Amino acid sequence: MNSSQVPIARKEGLVIQEMPEEVLIYDLEENKAFSLNPTAAEIWRSCDGNRTVAEIATGLAGSRDQEEKEKLVWLALDQLKEKNLIANELASRYAGMSRREVIRNVGLATAIALPVIAMLSFPGQTLASTCVASLCGSTGLDSGCTGGRRCCPSQANPSIYGCFTNLGNCGVIPGTAACP
């Protein structure tokens, strides 16, 4: 593994909410939100452009095994990079191992919780402009729509309602694809 690289956390275009141990990040450009568990948050905070991957690993509490901790850092960086939360390019990851293999090894070898990044995305941001011609009320009243259509919230943005056809249940609206 190339652990002399210096990862830099992306900050532009993000709204960051620091929590006691975790971090919540909202990507304004892609309309996605991420929650970082304590391990992922600690690694992400350490990506300050001054520390190498090896140094970040050294700073982690838990197991003394530097190599395992570096794998753990790469595990987090891999996810952060994939989610566009790292600003610079990083080469090499787990020296030929798959992410699954690393998770298995690192999980057993370190006393540190694996980094987990949960994501919520908001597709179909253009719903308001594509579906507004058939906006209706928020009460789910079928009668709010003409032509026998049903008034349902959009899955992409529950605050936006539209008149949809052929839906037995509002819960199945596939975002903008259901625009009449």
Added chain:
Amino acid sequence: MPVRKPARQVRSLSFESFGVRFRIHSESSQLIERTRERLALVFGSLIRFRELRNCEQVFHIELSGDREIEVFDVQTGIRHPLEYESFDRTFESMVRNRVAEMARGHVFIHAGAVTIEGRAIILPGRSFAGKTTLVKALVERGAVYYSDDFAVLDPEGRVLPFPKPLSVRRPDGEREYVDVEAKALGAAAGRDPASCGLVFLSQYDEKARWAPLTLSPAEGLLRLIEHTVPVRTNTEFSLKVLNKLALRAIIAESRRADADAAAIKIINYFNRLVIGLPRD
């Protein structure tokens, strides 16, 4: 000499709610009055009818054809044909959603809200997720009613009452709704901001087994974002307020079966985990 058409009499109604200023124009004084009555019923003290200038939300409403009323939204330039019979309810909910989206200094979450011993329970959910049914079941068991549609948060993350009449299904028809005042259910309506004790995310599942899982603050916040109306229009403020809420409240989730059984379990869960905790 040409006959001059009589000048059109356009009436208007202006009002403000949560800092969002509206003006509605119509040639029909009846439509204006109908709109005003419905808004007053739903918004109660949360709306102020008064002469306003510089309204950012302007609508024209006119009768169109036999059984339609056309709503022209000046801001978006879109015309919405609405059915005559349901116009009041549909247009009012358009106004309500617009307030939720544009409100200044407040964050609206799609959620039911009640309090028990002064601490709020927020029940996020989309339409048809059973929010009203669950809220109704809770207030029938002594909870104080705050809202069946939006949990409104102030800048400190406290829950404000938005006690519109509950919109419940008519017993004889699946698709018809009637307004029921909280007091008709024997419940009190909230008046004061309440610190939130519990956010409970639940999804109806006929065969669900009650298995509440407590989420970490960040996980909980992530799940709340999904139901937060202004998260894209006012992201930074929304997240700041949600963060305050998430740090003080327990956020949990479980699938649930029928609302009555779930209400009892939620109350027990709330009493066990929240009552007795410090408020701030």
